[in-house]
Amino acid sequence: MTRRLVRFLDERVGVAPLLRKGLRYVFPDHWSFMVGEIALYAFMILVATGIYLTLFYVPSHEQVVYHGGYGPLQGMEMTKAYQSVLDISFNIPAGLLIRQVHHWAADVFVAAIVLHALRIFFTGAFRKPREINYWIGITMLALALPEGFLGYSLADDLLSGMGLAIAYGVFLSIPVIGGFATFLGFGGELPGAPEFFSRMLVLHVLIIPVAIGALLTVHLMTIMRQHHTQFAGPGRTERNVVGTPMWPGYLLRSLGLLFAVAAVLFLLGGLVQVNPIWEWGPYHVYSGTNGAQPDWYLGWLIGGLRLMFPFEPHIAGYTLVPNPFWGGALFPLVVFGFLYLWPFIERRWITRDHGRHELLDRPRDNPTRTAVGAAVLAWVSIIFVVGSFDRLYLRLDVPYEGQVWFWRFAVIVVPVAIFFITRAVCRELKAGGTHPLRGWSGGVVARTASGGYAVQGEPAAKGDEREVAAHAPDGGNDAGDRA
Amino acid sequence: MSGLRRALTAIGRFAAFVLLFLIGRRRRGRPGRVSDEPPPVPGPHEREVPSGRRAETLVAAMLVVCGLCGGAFVALYFAYDDTQLLGLSLGLAFAALAAALVVAGKAVIPQETYTEEREDFGDEEVREEIESLVHEGGEGLSRRGMLLAAGGVAATGLGAAVVWPVASLGPSVGDRIRKTPWRAGRYLVDAEDRRILVDDLDVGSFMLAFPEGADKELLGSSINIVRLRPQELDLPRERAGWAVEGVVAYSRICTHAGCAVSLFRYPTYERTSSAPALVCPCHYSTFDPRRACKVVFGPAGRPLPQLPLRMDAARHLLAAGGYSGPPGPAYPRVRLQ
Numbered sequence: 136m137t138r139r140l141v142r143f144l145d146e147r148v149g150v151a152p153l154l155r156k157g158l159r160y161v162f163p164d165h166w167s168f169m170v171g172e173i174a175l176y177a178f179m180i181l182v183a184t185g186i187y188l189t190l191f192y193v194p195s196h197e198q199v200v201y202h203g204g205y206g207p208l209q210g211m212e213m214t215k216a217y218q219s220v221l222d223i224s225f226n227i228p229a230g231l232l233i234r235q236v237h238h239w240a241a242d243v244f245v246a247a248i249v250l251h252a253l254r255i256f257f258t259g260a261f262r263k264p265r266e267i268n269y270w271i272g273i274t275m276l277a278l279a280l281p282e283g284f285l286g287y288s289l290a291d292d293l294l295s296g297m298g299l300a301i302a303y304g305v306f307l308s309i310p311v312i313g314g315f316a317t318f319l320g321f322g323g324e325l326p327g328a329p330e331f332f333s334r335m336l337v338l339h340v341l342i343i344p345v346a347i348g349a350l351l352t353v354h355l356m357t358i359m360r361q362h363h364t365q366f367a368g369p370g371r372t373e374r375n376v377v378g379t380p381m382w383p384g385y386l387l388r389s390l391g392l393l394f395a396v397a398a399v400l401f402l403l404g405g406l407v408q409v410n411p412i413w414e415w416g417p418y419h420v421y422s423g424t425n426g427a428q429p430d431w432y433l434g435w436l437i438g439g440l441r442l443m444f445p446f447e448p449h450i451a452g453y454t455l456v457p458n459p460f461w462g463g464a465l466f467p468l469v470v471f472g473f474l475y476l477w478p479f480i481e482r483r484w485i486t487r488d489h490g491r492h493e494l495l496d497r498p499r500d501n502p503t504r505t506a507v508g509a510a511v512l513a514w515v516s517i518i519f520v521v522g523s524f525d526r527l528y529l530r531l532d533v534p535y536e537g538q539v540w541f542w543r544f545a546v547i548v549v550p551v552a553i554f555f556i557t558r559a560v561c562r563e564l565k566a567g568g569t570h571p572l573r574g575w576s577g578g579v580v581a582r583t584a585s586g587g588y589a590v591q592g593e594p595a596a597k598g599d600e601r602e603v604a605a606h607a608p609d610g611g612n613d614a615g616d617r618a
Numbered sequence: 619m620s621g622l623r624r625a626l627t628a629i630g631r632f633a634a635f636v637l638l639f640l641i642g643r644r645r646r647g648r649p650g651r652v653s654d655e656p657p658p659v660p661g662p663h664e665r666e667v668p669s670g671r672r673a674e675t676l677v678a679a680m681l682v683v684c685g686l687c688g689g690a691f692v693a694l695y696f697a698y699d700d701t702q703l704l705g706l707s708l709g710l711a712f713a714a715l716a717a718a719l720v721v722a723g724k725a726v727i728p729q730e731t732y733t734e735e736r737e738d739f740g741d742e743e744v745r746e747e748i749e750s751l752v753h754e755g756g757e758g759l760s761r762r763g764m765l766l767a768a769g770g771v772a773a774t775g776l777g778a779a780v781v782w783p784v785a786s787l788g789p790s791v792g793d794r795i796r797k798t799p800w801r802a803g804r805y806l807v808d809a810e811d812r813r814i815l816v817d818d819l820d821v822g823s824f825m826l827a828f829p830e831g832a833d834k835e836l837l838g839s840s841i842n843i844v845r846l847r848p849q850e851l852d853l854p855r856e857r858a859g860w861a862v863e864g865v866v867a868y869s870r871i872c873t874h875a876g877c878a879v880s881l882f883r884y885p886t887y888e889r890t891s892s893a894p895a896l897v898c899p900c901h902y903s904t905f906d907p908r909r910a911c912k913v914v915f916g917p918a919g920r921p922l923p924q925l926p927l928r929m930d931a932a933r934h935l936l937a938a939g940g941y942s943g944p945p946g947p948a949y950p951r952v953r954l955q
Contacts, residue, residue, distance in 0.1 A: 161734040228699040232708070235701070264739065297877055301900055304875025304947035314795060314949045318788035324795060324837050324946070325876055328788070362736060370733065380732045387723030391716045398712035405705005421826060421840035421870055423878035425899040440875065440917060441901045447919025449954055457948030458919045459875045493736060525902065535902065536915055 158382035163365035167254045169392060174247035176396040177240045178351065182344065184237040189340050191227060192289065193219035194332040205413050213417035216291040216332050220412055236404030241283045243400065245432040248276045256477070256508050259496040260364050263489065266478045268357045273474045275350050278343050280432055285339040287410060287430060289332065294410075296418025297427050300325055301440070305463035310456050326420055364495050373493045428523060435515055438522030439466040442543060470515060502561035510554035517546050664731040673725035680718035687711035796944045798838025800925055805830040806843065806867070806935040813934045816863055819845040822884040824896070826870065829937070837946040840870040841925055842879060842896060843935070844907045850894070852909045853924075857942070860926040862935060867925040868911045869945040872898040874918035876947035879905070896922065910942075920954050 145151040162168070195215035201208050203218065204225040223230040252272060255261055261269035284302070288295040303325045306317040322328025362376045371377050379385045403409075415424070429437055439462030448455045482488060485503050498505040521542050528535040583589050691707040694700065759765070806814045806827045814827060824844040828834050848864040860866065872879050877900035885891035895914065896905045903916035911922040923941035930936060944952055 159732065159734070161732050228695055229701075229704050231701045232704045236705075297900060300876040300878075300947075304872075304877075307876075307947050307949040310950050314791040315788075317949075318791055318794075319784065320788070322788050326835055362734070373736075375733050375735050377731065377733045380730055383727045384723055384730055387719050387727065391719035391723060394712045394716035394719060398709050398716055400709075401705055401712055402709035403705075405702055405709055420835045420837060421828075421878050423880035423899050425881055427899060437901070443917045445903075445913055445917050445919055447948065449919075452954045454919065454948050454952045454954060455950060457950065457952070458917045459947065462917070463875070539902075539915075 158380070160359070160381040161362070161376050161378045162381065162385045163363050163371075163376060163378035165366060167258075168363065170247055170254060171251040172389060172392055173396055174244055174251055175351070175355075176393045177244035177247055177400070178347065179393070180240045180397055180400055181237060181244060182348075184233050184240065185340060185344070187233050188223060188237055189336075191219060191223050191230065192216070192336070194289070194336040196326070196329050196332055208413060208416070211417060214291050214332075216289065217412070217417050220290045220292070224413065232401075232404055234404075235407075235409050236400050238287070238409045239403040239407075240400050241286060242409075242430060242432070243396070245276075245279050245283060248272075248279055249432075252276060252474075253508075253512070256474075257498045257505060258364070258366075259492065259501060259504065261478050262481075262492040264361055264491055265357075265364070268354055268361070269478060270475060271350050271354050271357070273471065275347055275354070277471055278347050278350075282339060282343040282347065283430060283432055285335050285343070289335055289339060290410070290412050291332070291418055292412035293415040293418045293422060293424055294412075294427055294429075296326070296420075297423055298429055298433075299327075299418075300420070301437075301459070301463070304457075305440075305459045308457035308460035309464060310460065313457070313460075326418075362493075364493055366497070367494045371494065373491075376493070426525070426529065428526075434522040435470075435519040436463055436467060436522075438518040438520065439463060441524075442518060442521050442539060442546065444543065466518070470511070473511060499561040499564040502558045502565065505561050506554045506558035509557040510550040513553045514546065514550040517542065517549060521546070663733065666729045668725055668727075668729065670725045673721055677718045677722045677726055680714045680721065684711050684714035684718065687714060795946065795949065798941060798945055799829040799832035799836060800838065800937050800940050802937060802939045804832075804937045806841070806927075806937070809834075814843070816865055816929055816933045816935060819843065819865060821845050821847055821864065822894075824882040826880075827867070827935075837871050837876070838869070838941070840878070841867045842870045842882070843867045843927075844882065844894070844896070846894060846908060850908050854910060857910060857924065857926070859928075860924060860938070862927045862929050865927060865935065866907055867927050867935075867937075868896065868905070868907065868922040869925070869941060871946045872900065872903055872918060873920050873922055873946070873948055874898065874901055874903045874916070877901075879903075879922065919948055920952075 141151060141154065144154075193215045197215045198212055199215055199218055201211050201213055201218055201221070203221055205221055208221070220234070223234050225231070255269060255272065284298065288299050288302075303317060303321060306320065307313045309316060318324075320334070322331050322334070363378075365371050365376055365378070368377075379388075410430075416422075428434070440459060441462070443458060443462040445458060446461065447458045481504060486501070496504075521539070524533075524538045524542075525535055527533045527538065580588050580590055687707050687710045691704060691711065694703050694707055756762070807830045808814055808825065808827060811828075811830070813830070814825070819825060822845065824842055827841050827843050828839050832839050834840065843865055844867075845863075845865045848861070851861055851864065851866065853860060853866075868879075870879050871877075877898050879896050879898045881897040881899055882895070883892060883897065884894045893914075894907055896907055896911065897903070898916070898918070901917050903918035904914050905911035905918070905922050906914050910924055913919070913921060920943070923943040923945050925941055926938035927935055928938040943954070
């Protein structure tokens with residue numbers, strides 16, 4: 136059977152050598168390598184559930200009066216777009232399940248990309264020869280954010296309308312081209328031309344997903360060509376890759392991960408409510424609600440918009456740069472600019488290392504990189520958290536204005552402090568050769584009979600030291616990384 | 619609300635995952651470390667063929683569970699269309715399949731560690747050959763500069779022509795962004811299109827209003843009317859007549875990012891409460907309605923445009939003119955007031 140199939144294919148497209156190579160392709164075993172796979176599998180589930188939803192969705196601004204299955208909205212004026220999403224949720228069997236799985240999958244997709252990117256950054260996996268693939272990955276992250284935003288904007292409930300209003304404000308604030316560019320996208324002023332929803336739909340279901348799919352293909356093919364990186368360890372060198380071959384071990388495990396991701400997403404989609412649009416109601420330009428929050432991956436932008444000083448430079452009574460530009464446009468540009476440029480910055484000013492690297496750094500191996508990364512991560516995380524500090528006010532009565540004033544300054548001070556602390560910790564760990572989470576490597580100092588001081592007994596975690604020593608020729612890795 | 623809760627649940631779940639992972643690792647890691655032998659260096663290929671009748675039975679059982687859960691999903695679809703049960707059945711089907719595959723991968727099939735040598739990219743000869751191939755393509759060219767310049771002209775002209783239709787996607791901005799339906803003499807109406815009496819508003823209340831007969835969805839249409847005590851008002855001198863018995867009107871669209879300014883606070887006890895304010899729920903820009911909606915907190919860069927009001931003989935509210943400035947979010951070169 137196998138032979139006949141292989142012969143059939145090989146005689147026609149000559150795939151046997153490629154297949155043989157593919158079946159023996161080696162994957163290094165480390166848990167952190169699975170995070171990127173989770174993003175891949177979430178994307179597959181997004182495509183599958185998204186196709187289903189597209190078959191029911193109506194991208195129309197046209198106003199109708201609701202007479203569908205949900206009582207509290209009976210007789211309300213709303214757009215056909217919102218009505219069709221209500222129908223998906225209430226009238227189409229399994230429609231709500233698929234819609235919620237789609238929404239959860241989007242949240243997990245972006246989360247997995249971010250964690251994957253953190254792994255790549257802090258282990259130096261972006262170094263030569265992998266810079267191109269790193270940029271492709273960052274580009275996919277940059278595409279995933281508007282893709283998710285468009286997705287929940289299409290529902291046209293009150294929250295998505297408020298989000299679109301903010302997007303309108305941010306685009307309008309771009310210096311020089313703001314008004315022109317915004318009108319091209321929206322087809323006029325908020326809430327947009329009649330064809331605006333079709334435009335969003337085409338972007339959401341065709342242009343951006345195809346772009347992500349294409350980049351994903353190149354991303355994976357490049358990995359196949361270069362092979363994975365690996366952590367240092369016994370038998371692992373810059374010249375080889377040690378791990379489980381594709382067939383049968385890794386294939387089974389990876390498919391297991393695919394279905395585990397599907398299981399989690401379907402259980403979430405079935406059991407944990409997400410974005411109940413019928414509770415928010417339809418959007419009108421004149422309506423708003425308190426306590427509005429975007430999906431998590433846009434929280435950093437709402438934080439940036441909320442934290443910004445009321446700074447709007449103007450000349451002779453005319454505004455030069457409207458305020459939403461700083462938090463909504465410049466801030467993400469700076470963050471993505473940092474991510475894109477980091478390989479250059481590191482090579483030019485920090486490591487001056489132009490060599491090829493197949494073995495990963497541990498975060499402590501390059502204290503400056505880790506410290507810069509931790510500082511930027513802290514900066515973005517603080518702004519992310521500040522985006523939801525109104526909840527602290529509403530729930531715990533912590534004065535909102537005071538919090539904002541505090542963080543307007545702390546957002547600069549804390550990352551700087553984190554930079555120095557992280558760098559010091561990394562240097563200490565690197566010098567000491569110990570692992571922060573595994574055992575204590577100090578000794579008990581006792582006074583001797585002669586009046587001097589001496590370390591009593593052996594360090595508690597003797598095993599750790601021995602292992603580090605054993606691995607040192609390969610770069611000094613921990614046993615745990617082989618688990 | 620749900621965003622934060624969602625984020626917290628996600629963080630909690632991730633923390634639990636990490637915790638379980640670390641505990642699991644510790645348990646497996648410790649005993650090995652106590653022994654005095656150095657960790658073995660794996661050979662190039664290691665292969666261990668398991669004999670796992672029990673694991674095989676387990677895998678088979680999991681696969682059967684998967685099939686049964688899938689069947690349950692189909693049955694539920696027809697018999698009892700409930701999102702929770704549908705999600706549960708399909709989720710468990712996937713979970714059983716995942717478990718079967720992982721158990722099979724770890725205990726049924728041969729366990730292998732394989733070492734593959736990396737391929738060296740780079741053969742300087744091939745690169746040189748490519749370089750000379752490229753250059754040979756231009757052999758015999760005498761006026762390279764002229765051709766390049768002409769090519770530049772072609773690229774610019776054709777590029778512009780190809781991109782230009784994009785301009786049809788939207789109207790030109792021009793005056794559109796400043797236009798509003800408000801004119802002197804236009805009546806204010808509520809959401810049900812009824813004209814509004816001054817006496818409909820108590821001191822300390824606010825209300826959403828529109829221009830009579832105009833499209834409510836225009837950015838320049840909706841206003842907030844607020845009734846304060848006349849002596850509280852502190853409007854600029856030239857706007858002294860813009861309020862009617864303490865009723866003032868401002869654009870409802872935030873000058874920051876275009877959300878609806880839908881929150882109003884009024885002191886319940888003046889010594890301890892905050893001063894009256896109109897607040898945008900998106901980024902908490904806070905405007906003082908007593909002082910022409912000056913920005914008192916938050917990121918907005920200019921006040922909400924004010925609409926001058928007057929009333930007719932029957933005490934209905936109507937506009938006495940247009941806004942004091944362009945309504946809606948700021949754009950480059952917007953007039954401040």
